[in-house]
Amino acid sequence: MKEEWTRMFGFSCSQRATPTFEEVEIDSESCSEVDFPNRLQIADEEMLSEMVHARYWECDICFEMHQKKDPVWSLGDERCVHSFCTRCLRESIRWGVRCPYDDTPISNLCACGVMAAGEFIHHVKRMRALETGNIMCSSEDCVGVVPAALDDLPQPVACQVCSKQNCARRTCGVPWTEGHRCWDVVAREQQQEAERIERMEELRREERRALAEWDMRHGRALPEDPTYIIQNRIASGPKVQPCPTCGVMVEHNGGCNMMYHTSCRTKWCFICLGVGFCSDYRCRSVESLLPQGSRNQSHIVDI
Numbered sequence: 001m002k003e004e005w006t007r008m009f010g011f012s013c014s015q016r017a018t019p020t021f022e023e024v025e026i027d028s029e030s031c032s033e034v035d036f037p038n039r040l041q042i043a044d045e046e047m048l049s050e051m052v053h054a055r056y057w058e059c060d061i062c063f064e065m066h067q068k069k070d071p072v073w074s075l076g077d078e079r080c081v082h083s084f085c086t087r088c089l090r091e092s093i094r095w096g097v098r099c100p101y102d103d104t105p106i107s108n109l110c111a112c113g114v115m116a117a118g119e120f121i122h123h124v125k126r127m128r129a130l131e132t133g134n135i136m137c138s139s140e141d142c143v144g145v146v147p148a149a150l151d152d153l154p155q156p157v158a159c160q161v162c163s164k165q166n167c168a169r170r171t172c173g174v175p176w177t178e179g180h181r182c183w184d185v186v187a188r189e190q191q192q193e194a195e196r197i198e199r200m201e202e203l204r205r206e207e208r209r210a211l212a213e214w215d216m217r218h219g220r221a222l223p224e225d226p227t228y229i230i231q232n233r234i235a236s237g238p239k240v241q242p243c244p245t246c247g248v249m250v251e252h253n254g255g256c257n258m259m260y261h262t263s264c265r266t267k268w269c270f271i272c273l274g275v276g277f278c279s280d281y282r283c284r285s286v287e288s289l290l291p292q293g294s295r296n297q298s299h300i301v302d303i
Contacts, residue, residue: 061088061100073114080104089114093123135173138166146173154182208235233271233283244273256280 056065057072060082066072073084080099084092089110092099097106112120124143125136134145137159144161149168156176157168165176172182212232240251241259245266250259252270258280260267269278277284 057083059083059085059088061085061092073110075099075104075106075110077104077107086114097127135166135168135170137162137164138173138175139164154180154185156180208232241270241273244268244275257283 054068056067057070058065061084064085066085071086073086073089074080074082075084080102082099082101089106093106093111093115097111098104099106108124111123115123118140121141121143122136125145128134128143128145129136132145133148135148137144137146139159139162142159142162142164144159146157146159146166146168148170149155149157152169152171154172155168156165158165167174167176167180167182169182171184174180174183234252234257239253240249242248243250243259243261243264243266245261245268246264248261248263250261250270252259257269257271257278258267259270266275268275269283271283272278274284
């Protein structure tokens with residue numbers, strides 16, 4: 001009976017119904033020795049948790065722990081009970097000027113406390129412009145807005161707060177100066193000018209091709225003539241090529257295909273950029289495309 005009792009309940013006991021004082025004391029000491037490390041670990045964890053919560057607090061947005069000296073921001077609205085760190089409140093203002101959890105709007109008072117002066121002025125102007133459909137004033141220290149123009153013509157309009165003249169076009173909105181031109185108008189004109197130049201270059205190329213065809217029809221040059229091919233490639237190709245030795249851009253304004261760069265003392269072909277392979281009106285890359293019978297012909301004429 002004693003052995004079975006010991007096996008079932010883990011401590012020794014006499015045959016008597018009531019154990020003696022010595023047996024109870026021995027059993028309590030053995031239990032304390034077994035449970036003491038676990039109890040100490042639990043106590044340490046609880047103490048550590050209390051110390052962390054006493055020295056740090058957790059942001060409800062980013063879930064990062066911050067020191068007690070760091071400011072805890074709230075929206076001051078009973079609909080929102082979340083705590084913000086400085087970074088999360090600033091990002092929430094940029095994101096949508098509201099709490100990301102319950103969509104509670106962030107007041108200008110909270111924004112003023114967490115933003116720098118210039119940043120807060122820009123925030124107020126931007127919100128007013130969105131609410132009224134107007135344009136932000138171009139002055140950095142002004143919170144006013146400028147009435148937007150109903151048409152797309154550049155025109156000066158005064159700010160409602162500081163009376164500074166601004167361009168009333170929504171696309172522009174910069175300070176108005178004498179001879180003002182909107183940036184998108186300038187960009188559009190530059191694009192149109194580039195397209196006009198491209199069309200003129202295409203017309204010149206078409207004219208050169210037409211003249212070359214007329215010359216061929218009247219026997220002034222043959223398609224297999226190396227000189228004709230070189231002249232045609234120079235006329236229809238780029239007028240500026242980089243020197244193959246030093247990389248400096250060199251302009252070709254007439255003459256044969258060979259160029260001599262005085263800076264690096266290099267003689268090279270303007271058509272294939274080869275050095276030491278070609279000669280006047282003879283390009284190795286052009287001759288490789290000609291029939292076998294016409295490669296040895298040398299036709300040197302002036303352009």
